[in-house]
Amino acid sequence: MGxxxxxxxxxxxxxxxxxxxxxxxxxxxxxxxxxxxxHGLAPGHRWQEELKRAGENCAAVVVxxxxxxxxxxxxxxxxxxxxxxxxxxxxxxxxxxxxxSIRLELRSxxxxxxxxxxxxxxxxxxxxxxxxxxxxxxxxxFDWPPPHEPNRAVYRGxxxxxxxxxxxxxxxxxxxxxxxxxxRRLRDGAPQxxxxxxxxxxxxxxxxxxxxxxxxxxxxxxxxxxxxIVRPERAALRGTEGxxxxxxKAAGKPVSIANSEDLARxxxxxxxxxxxxxxxxxxxxxxxPASKPPTIVIPLDQAEELFGAENAERAQFCEILAGxxxxxxxxxxxxxxxxxxxxxxxxxxxxxxxxxxxxNLQPIAAGAFQEVIAGPxxxxxxxxxxxxxxxxxxxxxxxxxxxxxxxxxxxERLLTQFGGDGxxxxxxxxxxxxxxxxxxxxxxxxxxxxxxxQATLALARRLFVPALVQVDTEGVKRxxxxxxxIPADAQALAGRFVEQRLLIVDRRVLxxxxxxxxxxxxxxxxxxxxxxxxxxxxxxxxLRSLDGVRAAAREWQAHDAPKRGGNRxxxxxHRGERLKEAEKIAARPDFAAMVAPEMRDYLAACRKxxxxxxxxRRNLQTLAGVSVVAVLAAGFGFATQNQWxxxxxxxxxxxxxxxxxxxxxAALADMKDGAAFQECGPATAQAPSKLCPVMVLVPGxxxxxxxxxxxxxxxxxxxxxxAAGKPVMAADERPLKQVxxxxxxxxxxxxxxWAACVAGGGCKSQPTPGDATWGRGDRPAINVSWEDxxxxxxxxxxxxxxxxxLLSETEWEYGxxxxxxxxxxxxxxxAPEQAQYDWSQSYNGSPTREKGPDRTAPxxxxxxxxxxxxxxxxxxxxxxxxxxxxGGTSSATSENTNEALTCSNRVVRGGSWSFNPQFLRSAYxxxxxxxxRNSGLGFRVARTVLPPAP
Numbered sequence: 024m025g026x027x028x029x030x031x032x033x034x035x036x037x038x039x040x041x042x043x044x045x046x047x048x049x050x051x052x053x054x055x056x057x058x059x060x061x062h063g064l065a066p067g068h069r070w071q072e073e074l075k076r077a078g079e080n081c082a083a084v085v086v087x088x089x090x091x092x093x094x095x096x097x098x099x100x101x102x103x104x105x106x107x108x109x110x111x112x113x114x115x116x117x118x119x120x121x122x123x124s125i126r127l128e129l130r131s132x133x134x135x136x137x138x139x140x141x142x143x144x145x146x147x148x149x150x151x152x153x154x155x156x157x158x159x160x161x162x163x164x165f166d167w168p169p170p171h172e173p174n175r176a177v178y179r180g181x182x183x184x185x186x187x188x189x190x191x192x193x194x195x196x197x198x199x200x201x202x203x204x205x206x207r208r209l210r211d212g213a214p215q216x217x218x219x220x221x222x223x224x225x226x227x228x229x230x231x232x233x234x235x236x237x238x239x240x241x242x243x244x245x246x247x248x249x250x251x252i253v254r255p256e257r258a259a260l261r262g263t264e265g266x267x268x269x270x271x272k273a274a275g276k277p278v279s280i281a282n283s284e285d286l287a288r289x290x291x292x293x294x295x296x297x298x299x300x301x302x303x304x305x306x307x308x309x310x311x312p313a314s315k316p317p318t319i320v321i322p323l324d325q326a327e328e329l330f331g332a333e334n335a336e337r338a339q340f341c342e343i344l345a346g347x348x349x350x351x352x353x354x355x356x357x358x359x360x361x362x363x364x365x366x367x368x369x370x371x372x373x374x375x376x377x378x379x380x381x382x383n384l385q386p387i388a389a390g391a392f393q394e395v396i397a398g399p400x401x402x403x404x405x406x407x408x409x410x411x412x413x414x415x416x417x418x419x420x421x422x423x424x425x426x427x428x429x430x431x432x433x434x435e436r437l438l439t440q441f442g443g444d445g446x447x448x449x450x451x452x453x454x455x456x457x458x459x460x461x462x463x464x465x466x467x468x469x470x471x472x473x474x475x476x477q478a479t480l481a482l483a484r485r486l487f488v489p490a491l492v493q494v495d496t497e498g499v500k501r502x503x504x505x506x507x508x509i510p511a512d513a514q515a516l517a518g519r520f521v522e523q524r525l526l527i528v529d530r531r532v533l534x535x536x537x538x539x540x541x542x543x544x545x546x547x548x549x550x551x552x553x554x555x556x557x558x559x560x561x562x563x564x565x566l567r568s569l570d571g572v573r574a575a576a577r578e579w580q581a582h583d584a585p586k587r588g589g590n591r592x593x594x595x596x597h598r599g600e601r602l603k604e605a606e607k608i609a610a611r612p613d614f615a616a617m618v619a620p621e622m623r624d625y626l627a628a629c630r631k632x633x634x635x636x637x638x639x640r641r642n643l644q645t646l647a648g649v650s651v652v653a654v655l656a657a658g659f660g661f662a663t664q665n666q667w668x669x670x671x672x673x674x675x676x677x678x679x680x681x682x683x684x685x686x687x688x689a690a691l692a693d694m695k696d697g698a699a700f701q702e703c704g705p706a707t708a709q710a711p712s713k714l715c716p717v718m719v720l721v722p723g724x725x726x727x728x729x730x731x732x733x734x735x736x737x738x739x740x741x742x743x744x745x746a747a748g749k750p751v752m753a754a755d756e757r758p759l760k761q762v763x764x765x766x767x768x769x770x771x772x773x774x775x776x777w778a779a780c781v782a783g784g785g786c787k788s789q790p791t792p793g794d795a796t797w798g799r800g801d802r803p804a805i806n807v808s809w810e811d812x813x814x815x816x817x818x819x820x821x822x823x824x825x826x827x828x829l830l831s832e833t834e835w836e837y838g839x840x841x842x843x844x845x846x847x848x849x850x851x852x853x854a855p856e857q858a859q860y861d862w863s864q865s866y867n868g869s870p871t872r873e874k875g876p877d878r879t880a881p882x883x884x885x886x887x888x889x890x891x892x893x894x895x896x897x898x899x900x901x902x903x904x905x906x907x908x909x910g911g912t913s914s915a916t917s918e919n920t921n922e923a924l925t926c927s928n929r930v931v932r933g934g935s936w937s938f939n940p941q942f943l944r945s946a947y948x949x950x951x952x953x954x955x956r957n958s959g960l961g962f963r964v965a966r967t968v969l970p971p972a973p
Contacts, residue, residue: 026053027160028081028110030101031117032091033058038117039087046085049152051160055081082200083111083160085151088135089118093125102129109207111158115151157245157304165190165238167402177399177407180435180524181428181545183229183324186252189238192230193398194391199235202382206236209355210246210318214863214873215380216348217356219326221365222384224546225425228359229324231384236357237322245301248294248317255328256503256531259340263531266340269321283346290319290351319354327364330371332495332573338581341373349376364497366949370937370959372795375877378863381939387427392418395430405445407438412449420459425547432547433462435524463551466523470516479516484558486513486520489617491543492559494566495574496928496952499559501546503531506539508616517541534619565608567927569617571954572597572605576625593787597629598636601810601954606630681715681822691766691968696722697891699769702823703779713775715819716768718966719891723764726837727844730946762837766966767830770882770893771901772815774799777807785818786811795958797878803894803961805879809902809929809953812962819964826967829904832948834965835932839945841890846944848888848895853940858885858897864939876936879958896943899961900931907950928952935959 027046031039036058043056084105092098105112106128114135122130129135136154138147167190168175177191184192202220209215222228233252240247251272254264261267270278270289280286298316321344323329329337348354356377360368369379387395396414400407421430433456434447441451456462471479490504506528509517520526521541525548531540549555559566579594597605606626609618684702686694694700703715711717774794780786793806812829819827830838840848847853852869855862861875879898887893906926928950934943937959941947951960 026055026081027051028055028084028105029087030084030092030098030105031056031087032089032095032098034091035087035089035117038089042085042087042115042117045148051155081110082203083113083155083158086112086114086129088114088116088120088125088129090120090124091118093120099126102126106132109204109211111160111207113151113154115147158243160242167191168404176435176438177403178431178434178438180432181547182524182527183227184234186233186238186241188230188234191399191402192234192238193394194387195227195231195235198231198384199239202231202236203239205380205382206240206320206355206357207246209380210315210353213380214378216354216377217358217374217379218382219365219368219379220357220359220382220384221362222359223363223386224361225428226384226386227427228361228384232322232324232357232359237320240320244297244317246317247320248297249320250293250322252322252324254324255326255331255334255337255340257328257331257333257533258336258535259329259334260336260343261532261535262336263529263537265336265532266321266344280343283343283350286343286347287350290347290354294319316353319351321354321356323356323358326358326360326368327497327500330364330367331493331500332570332577335577338373341371345374345376361497366957366959370935370957372958378874381864389418389421392421392426392430395427396434399434400447403445407442408446410446410448413447413452416449416452417459425551428545428547429459429462429551432466432524432545433459436462436466463525463548466525467552467554470519470523470525480554482510482513482516483554485510485613486517487543487555488558488562489566489569489614491526491541492549492566493570494559494563495570496955499546499549501543501549503533503540503542505533506541509541510616563927564604565611565614567952568601568605568608569614571952572609572618572622572626576619576622579625579628580621592628592632595625595629595632596954597626598633602626602629602633685824688968691720694720696720696764699891700766702825713773714779715823716770716772716776716964718766719769720766720968721764721834721838721890721892723762724837724842725759725761726840726842728758728760728833728836728946730846730944760833760837762833764968765830765834766968767834767838767890767892768963768965769887769891771803771899771961771963772807772812773801773882774804775801777804777815780815780818783818783822785821786814795878801881801883802879803882803899805899805958805961806956807902807961808956809951811956812902815962816964827964828967829902829962830965832903832905832930832932835895835901835903836945838890838892839888839895839933841888841892841895843889843945846946847940848945853896853943856885858894858943859936860897860934860943861937861939866940869940875939879936895933896945897934897938898936899933900935900949900959901933902960902962903930903932905930907948926953931960 029039029043039056039058043054043059046054084102086092086098086102102112112129112133114129114133116135116137116139119139125135134150134154136147136150138144138151167177169187172187175187179188179191202218205218209218220228220232222231237249237252240249251269252264253259253266253269254262256262256264258265266286267278267280270280270286270293273293274289278289280289294316301317328334329340344356348356358368368374393414396409396417400409417430417433433452436456437447437451441447441455452458456465471483475483486509490508491502493500493502506514506517517526521528525544527542527544529540530537532538533540543549549559575594575596582594608614609623609626681703684704686700686702691700698720699717700720701712701715701717704712777786778799794802795805816827816829819825843850845851846867849857852867853860854870855872859876859880862870862872863875865871880894882898883893885894888895907928907930929952931949931951932947934940934947942949
């Protein structure tokens with residue numbers, strides 16, 4: 024239910040105590056009153072800070088209105104802060120007060136219960152009670168066990184807690200309060216339409232959404248109408264838990280929608296009977312009906328599945344949902360997503376009309392784990408006795424990754440295996456399970472048998488890999504598979520893993536058909552079973568390649584030429600060695616079932632296109648051998664001759680514009696630091712050539728790379744303190760780096776410069792990279808993969824004869840800092856006038872605007888940094904050379920510029936137009952697969968030079 028905070032003047036203490044006692048008599052056990060000796064302010068506390076903290080963490084504020092309250096500046100401030108935080112506010116007049124003296128914000132927005140005289144007190148308290156219950160603040164706690172499931176277990180293991188499990192959801196009270204506050208702010212007029220719950224895998228996002236937020240919003244039906252949970256899986260619209268299924272459950276009948284107008288009408292139809300019922304209730308209570316109808320809430324769990332390679336309904340789902348929310352004007356989405364998978368959601372163009380609000384769900388606070396253990400045990404029927412020594416041992420063993428899911432799984436296994444007598448002991452935990460680390464191991468051992476043979480282990484490998492695992496640009500994830508995708512001889516073994524609750528079997532709609540599905544119970548299993556971890560590592564490249572083919576085949580089919588009038592061949596992105604590797608994987612017997620027919624069609628089309636390209640190259644080479652001399656002698660007159668292919672003509676024309684302008688090593692050594700030059704034709708500072716980048720000479724030097732040590736924060740954004748009361752600092756990420764003199768492109772590589780590479784035959788033909796319809800010219804080239812960038816620098820190197828390349832991470836950060844030491848080259852903050860980024864979000868006091876940009880800006884739109892470089896912060900993420908298999912987003916402490924091209928991840932730096940300021944910091948880094956493309960990815964180039972002459 025949450026805490027009720029009583030705001031009152033100190034001159035009305037007696038009335039405040041009476042209201043507190045009445046609330047407690049009604050069953051509201053958690054009431055904060057500052058003068059309460061048990062629950063108020065303790066002696067020696069800083070009363071202003073404590074009151075502020077209590078107000079922020081409460082579920083609602085009961086305002087005791089009186090002339091003294093009206094006259095108190097502190098009371099007015101309490102009210103205003105509570106209103107800004109989105110708190111539910113219940114004004115109660117405790118003494119006759121001139122109506123006009125009450126703040127307009129209070130008397131115009133809230134109905135006031137009047138208990139200022141004996142003759143109205145009973146009616147006023149009844150109105151307060153009705154208002155609290157109508158707002159979902161019923162003093163009755165959530166029922167346990169659920170009425171329809173009397174034998175439901177209190178420890179749910181690796182399953183997410185659902186709405187009916189709200190009573191046993193412990194440890195997240197402060198986060199739930201913050202989440203509900205944010206949702207009320209969205210209802211009350213904040214511009215965002217999507218609340219994005221970000222958290223690492225294993226943080227408990229699904230349980231927080233279901234048992235934390237949605238269970239409570241369902242009690243507040245005057246303000247919120249919550250749809251059943253939507254989970255995208257492979258079919259976000261028509262799947263088992265897709266949007267249509269959610270609407271049908273809410274309506275109590277089958278629902279069909281074809282467009283956003285249909286969905287908006289369904290919203291209105293669902294809302295109408297609720298509005299009618301609420302109006303009748305208000306009339307019975309002699310109150311005015313609510314001024315605004317309930318806000319539709321669409322809970323979207325595991326939103327990363329929406330952007331998976333197998334979800335063919337992403338575009339239709341996003342288009343329909345965005346249009347309906349815009350048309351309805353009173354609907355919001357609450358989405359959970361892995362932090363490392365957020366970028367596709369953030370940059371999805373079909374959702375650009377729905378501003379997003381980020382909610383950071385940090386790992387559960389260490390102090391809350393004890394209640395996670397003890398709380399459900401108290402509610403069990405009969406209660407479960409947990410030995411104090413067991414609790415202490417569990418808490419001591421939790422210093423590891425996946426702490427929350429491992430604890431949940433351990434408690435479930437303890438209860439099912441040793442809890443028959445209603446007691447859980449340290450001996451059962453230590454000897455029976457082998458501790459938290461042994462919980463999953465013991466379950467695996469039970470599934471495999473006491474002494475599994477090599478044949479059994481090989482069968483287990485074939486069960487999980489590749490059917491139940493996928494590896495994409497964000498990392499390792501579980502995959503929902505059809506039961507028939509599991510090898511026949513592994514079906515019995517799969518059943519044993521289901522019995523041990525490591526796998527889940529269900530009936531779902533996959534690929535348009537209802538089938539029996541199977542999936543890993545939780546991604547923690549993919550990280551905590553050592554043998555499975557090693558199997559995934561051995562097949563990592565193959566799994567990533569398989570996912571890449573899935574994604575590419577989906578895009579290829581989506582851009583079918585007869586349907587859209589596009590060039591379908593331009594979406595055949597597998598070529599050369601990459602195509603050979605994909606074909607090899609598709610031919611493997613153990614991977615064959617995972618290669619869908621459309622994937623095989625795509626690979627066949629790629630092979631056919633590759634043969635055509637090879638034939639074209641052979642013809643061009645033959646033609647070039649007999650024609651180049653004659654063409655050059657004719658003074659470029661060949662440009663009007665139709666007998667030569669246009670690509671050959673462009674290549675010769677481009678080469679003649681580069682070679683004469685090469686800067687020799689000696690010439691560059693004599694140039695001053697900060698000087699600009701080009702190596703591709705006659706150009707001036709006022710009119711640079713569009714054929715290649717303008718390069719800037721950057722002086723060598725030393726700098727501290729990475730971020731300064733930062734205090735670790737808890738879920739309330741307070742510093743974590745050690746035993747001595749000092750902030751616990753994150754690891755120092757500031758190695759001293761030496762940088763030698765180099766040249767770097769003044770801007771990101773533009774579409775004009777990319778077009779020169781295309782014309783010269785060095786880069787793939789357009790529309791790859793596509794411009795997202797924003798225009799080309801001097802905008803940065805986007806939708807560029809690391810592999811594309813490598814093609815560009817290879818071609819530039821051939822054209823000029825100079826040592827062009829991508830920057831190393833050290834060079835990039837050195838260039839971005841440009842001699843500064845703050846988070847940005849602009850200092851501690853960055854402003855909308857200084858870079859292209861999401862201005863609607865702030866960082867460290869950065870100024871904000873109501874809405875950020877929706878696309879890239881032309882290069883040089885913002886001031887250069889002290890080195891003369893443009894857009895090092897924002898506009899587009901920039902690929903660098905370095906390898907980053909280890910992942911993470913902390914600062915790099917080493918370089919891997921000489922890694923083989925098969926490196927599974929490469930680093931990008933600088934943030935983009937769609938990211939908020941914290942992602943633009945000089946030290947921030949992200950990793951992507953070398954083949955990954957999106958509308959926020961581009962690059963700039965570097966050139967090796969000698970130091971200046973003494």
